[in-house]
Amino acid sequence: MIDTTLYRWLRPLLGQRGFASRVPERLRPRGTSSRVSRLAARYDADVDAAIQRLWPKARVYHDREFAQDRADFLLVVRGRGVMVETKVKSDPGLFRGSTLPPLLDRLQRDGRRLVVLLNQGDPTPARELVAAKLGDKARIVVWSGPEHDAELRAAVEELIRIECRHP
Incomplete structure (x- = not known):
């Protein structure tokens, strides 16, 4: 019979089985914890491909760590930056934006x-x-693939035309 206290002591040395279940969701690497996270990782890759397709000369910076107060991408087009936040819903219902306030507060500042x-x-x-929170400095676009590229392009181009960076 195995002594469970000894096993718990040796577990960090033997491997991290079960580690993900003990780590809070906000500290887990993106795309590994649930079906929605896997969908989000795939959606981020599709969005990245769309950005590269629509603005091939633009610089794109990715935020690989999960943080509620930082956007997923920074897109710099013709010297102007636009933050891009991706949100994935598993159902086609209402999107209330309950996870957006920390990001909106930071971007408002x-x-x-x-x-x-x-x-x-x-x-x-x-x-x-x-x-x-942000007035005319923000747009929400339903984008699910290349068929919605025109809406994405229009939203980003409208924001790029805004002259004033600070309120």
Whole structure:
């Protein structure tokens, strides 16, 4: 019979089995913890490909760590930066934007522009939230593939035309 206390003591030396279940969700690497996280990782890759396709000369910076107050991408087009946040819903219902306030607060202080890309759903409640915090410096676009590239391009180009960086 194995002494469980000895096993718990040796477990860090033998390997990290079960490690992911003990680590809080906010500290786990992206794309490994659930079905939605895997969908989010795939969606981020599709968004990255779309950005490269629509703005081949633009610089794109990726935030590989999960943080609620930082956007997933920084897109720099013609010297102007636009933050891009991706949101994945597993159902086509309403998107209320309940996870956006930390990011919106930070961007409101920094005076940055933001495009929120949603894979599906109705973003009307979230649009109201974003408009209240960032006004005309933010857009929410439902983007699920190349067929929605025109909406993505229009949203980013509108934000690039905004002259003032700070309120």
